[in-house]
Amino acid sequence: MVRVGFSGDEAIAYAVKQCDVDVVAAYPITPQTIIVEKFSEYVYNGEVQTEFVCVESEHSAMSACIGASLTGARVFTATASQGLALMHEMLYIASSLRCPIIMGVVNRALSAPINIHGDHSDMMGSRDCGWIQIYAENVQEAYDWVIIAFKLSENTDVLLPSSINIDGFILSHSIEGINVLGDGDVKSFLPLRTVKYRIDPDNPITIGALALPDYYYEFKVQQEDALRKVPSVLEGVVAEYEELSGRKYGMIHAYNVEDAEIALICLGSTAGTARAIARRLNEEGKRIAVIKPWVYRPFPEKEISEAIKDVKAIAVLDRACSFGAPFSALASDIITTQFKYGMNIPTINCVYGLGGRDITPLEIKGIYEELEKIAKTGKVEEHVKFVGVRE
Amino acid sequence: MSAEKPGWKSLPIAALLLEPKSSLKYKTGDWRGPFYPTIDHSKCTKCLLCWIYCPDGAIERVDDGVKINLDYCKGCGICVSECPVKAISMERI
Numbered sequence: 001m002v003r004v005g006f007s008g009d010e011a012i013a014y015a016v017k018q019c020d021v022d023v024v025a026a027y028p029i030t031p032q033t034i035i036v037e038k039f040s041e042y043v044y045n046g047e048v049q050t051e052f053v054c055v056e057s058e059h060s061a062m063s064a065c066i067g068a069s070l071t072g073a074r075v076f077t078a079t080a081s082q083g084l085a086l087m088h089e090m091l092y093i094a095s096s097l098r099c100p101i102i103m104g105v106v107n108r109a110l111s112a113p114i115n116i117h118g119d120h121s122d123m124m125g126s127r128d129c130g131w132i133q134i135y136a137e138n139v140q141e142a143y144d145w146v147i148i149a150f151k152l153s154e155n156t157d158v159l160l161p162s163s164i165n166i167d168g169f170i171l172s173h174s175i176e177g178i179n180v181l182g183d184g185d186v187k188s189f190l191p192l193r194t195v196k197y198r199i200d201p202d203n204p205i206t207i208g209a210l211a212l213p214d215y216y217y218e219f220k221v222q223q224e225d226a227l228r229k230v231p232s233v234l235e236g237v238v239a240e241y242e243e244l245s246g247r248k249y250g251m252i253h254a255y256n257v258e259d260a261e262i263a264l265i266c267l268g269s270t271a272g273t274a275r276a277i278a279r280r281l282n283e284e285g286k287r288i289a290v291i292k293p294w295v296y297r298p299f300p301e302k303e304i305s306e307a308i309k310d311v312k313a314i315a316v317l318d319r320a321c322s323f324g325a326p327f328s329a330l331a332s333d334i335i336t337t338q339f340k341y342g343m344n345i346p347t348i349n350c351v352y353g354l355g356g357r358d359i360t361p362l363e364i365k366g367i368y369e370e371l372e373k374i375a376k377t378g379k380v381e382e383h384v385k386f387v388g389v390r391e
Numbered sequence: 392m393s394a395e396k397p398g399w400k401s402l403p404i405a406a407l408l409l410e411p412k413s414s415l416k417y418k419t420g421d422w423r424g425p426f427y428p429t430i431d432h433s434k435c436t437k438c439l440l441c442w443i444y445c446p447d448g449a450i451e452r453v454d455d456g457v458k459i460n461l462d463y464c465k466g467c468g469i470c471v472s473e474c475p476v477k478a479i480s481m482e483r484i
Contacts, residue, residue, distance in 0.1 A: 096405060096406075098404050209408050
C-alpha cells in the first residue's frame with residue numbers, strides 16, 4: 001500500500017492503468033479531461049498496453065467502446081455533462097448488449113446556460129439506461145470503485161456496464177492523499193476477463209439482431225434480472241476488496257443509523273460535509289444519521305429501508321432537478337422505497353447545488369433543525385425546498 | 392404461438408444468435424391475423440400475377456401453377472385483390 005496525492009481525475013486514470021485495460025476510447029470534456037489526458041500519457045510512455053482510440057465525439061466514443069467490449073476486451077471511457085447526453089442512445093445499447101464497460105462520469109451541469117461545474121443532472125438524465133451507477137464521496141472512493149466496478153461488471157451473472165460518478169471540480173480537481181494498491185494486488189484481484197460469447201471470426205455469432213414484440217420484452221427482463229443480482233454479487237466482491245485494501249464498501253454507507261431520530265440522505269461529496277456537521281451536533285446530544293447510497297442503480301432499497309426504519313424525519317438532498325416531478329430523483333426513490341416497505345416517514349426533498357453552487361455547513365445545519373421540528377410535530381410544511389437559491 | 396417460444400430465463404442474453412441461418416427458422420407467417428388466402432385451382436389461369444405482386448415472396452411457382460407458403464404469408468390480401476379471375480379468396484381460421 002502506497003500513499004499518494006491524486007486529484008479525483010488522476011486517481012481514476014491510475015486505477016484504470018492498474019486494471020490492465022485493453023481499450024480506451026474517449027473524447028475530452030471538462031471536468032473529465034484530465035482522466036483521459038493522464039491516461040494518454042501512460043499510453044505514450046508505454047506504461048500500459050492499451051489501444052487508445054481518439055474519436056470525434058462521445059457518441060463515437062461509446063460506440064467504439066461497445067465494439068471493443070464485444071470482442072472480449074476490458075474497456076474504459078470517461079465523460080461529463082453534454083458528453084454523456086450525446087452518448088445517451090449508445091448507453092442503452094451498451095447495457096442491452098451486456099458490455100461490462102466502466103465509465104468515469106465527472107458530474108457536471110447540463111446547458112443552458114452553459115456551466116462547467118458540478119451537479120448530477122447529467123447522470124440523472126440517463127438514470128434509466130440500465131447501467132450500474134455508483135457515486136463516490138471522495139478521491140479514495142473514486143479510485144477504489146473503479147477497481148471494484150470492473151470485477152462487478154465483468155461477473156458473468158451481471159455483465160452490465162458501470163458508471164463511477166464523481167462531483168465535477170469538487171472531486172475531479174481536488175488533490176487528496178489516498179492509499180493505492182500495488183499493481184500485483186490489483187492484478188490478483190482482477191484477473192483477465194473471461195467471456196462466453198464474443199466477436200470471433202472463427203466462431204461467428206450474430207450480435208445486435210432485431211427482436212420484435214415477440215422477443216424484445218424477454219431481453220429487457222433479462223437485463224432487469226441481471227441488475228437485481230448486483231447486490232449479492234457486490235457483497236462478495238467488496239469482501240474480497242476489503243481483504244486486499246482494508247477498506248469496506250457496500251450498497252450504501254450509513255452513519256449513526258442505530259441511534260438516530262432524523263436522517264439525511266444524499267449522493268457523492270456532499271455526504272462528507274453532512275457527516276461532519278452531524279458528528280459535531282451529535283456530540284452535543286443530537287441524533288442524526290447520514291445515509292449515502294454508494295450504488296444508486298440498482299437502487300439499494302433493502303439497505304435503505306433497513307437504515308431508515310427507526311427515524312422520524314428524513315431529508316433527501318438532490319443535486320439535480322426533475323422538472324415537473326412531485327420529487328426529484330433520489331427523493332422519489334426514497335419515498336417509493338418507503339411505500340414498498342410499508343413505511344410512511346415524513347420526508348422533505350432539498351434540491352441544492354445546481355450548476356456547482358456550494359452547499360454550506362450552515363445550510364445543512366438548517367436542514368437538520370427543520371428535520372427535528374418535523375420529527376416533533378410529524379408535519380411537513382413544504383415537501384420540496386430549493387436550498388441556497390436567491391429569491 | 393408465444394407458448395412455444397422460449398422465455399427470458401432460457402434465451403441467450405442480449406438477443407445473441409449463436410447459430411447461423413436462424414432467419415430460416417423465423418416464420419413470419421406468425422404475424423398473420425385470422426385471415427389466410429386460398430386458391431381455387433379450377434379458376435386459376437397460371438398468369439402468375441399473384442406471384443409477382445406478393446410482397447413477401449410467399450407464393451411459390453410449382454408444376455401445376457402456384458402454391459401459397461403460409462409459413463411466410465402475412466395475410467395482406469394483395470393476391471386476392473390482384474387476381475384477374477378471382478381465383479384467390481381470404482378464409483377465416
